[in-house]
Amino acid sequence: MTTFNPFRTPVRYLATAAAALLTVGTGLAGGAAASTATPNDSGVHNFRLSINGVPVEWIVSVSSLTSNTAVVVRGPGRRSGYVDEMLGCKVIANSVTIDELNFVGNTIRRYIMTPACVARFDNAPGGQEQYAEFVFQKLTIE
Secondary structure, eight states: OEEOOTTSSOEEOOOOGGGGGGOTTSOOOTTOOOOOOOOSOOSOOSEEEEETTEEEEEESEEEEEOSSEEEEEEOSSOOOHHHHHTBTTSSOBSOEEEEEEOTTSOEEEEEEEEEEEEEEEEEOTTSSOEEEEEEEEEEEEO
16 A cells, blocks of 8 residues: 655555554553543543644544554544644644553553654545544654
8 A cells, every 4th residue: 555654755555463562451561651631522442642742532443553654543423623634744743642541541552653644534434433544754652
């Protein structure tokens, strides 16, 4: 799959099994601090998306993660206008963070993508879910 990358010419990426690392219950990451701020919603969530350190949206899952791209699944309901404004890499965030949460909402693993933007959205066929593809230069896992 050829992907638009604003940081260099388009590159061919292979889907990887790295998303399997993002399953809930994979263990406690040492030293990962939990954020007390949450997007405006209640209930149990597995992943929280933050832009420049501010939590903006709950996401359903992470469908792929490579060294320069991450595809997240946005569920139906509340979606952040902040993420929508980043489409086409018109806005490049200093950092986009995906927090993997345990059953009580504490961060157990954190994926920090810097600098990052949304290259494209895809709607799931027949569903209300939406896939957002983030591109970035550096991935840090805490």
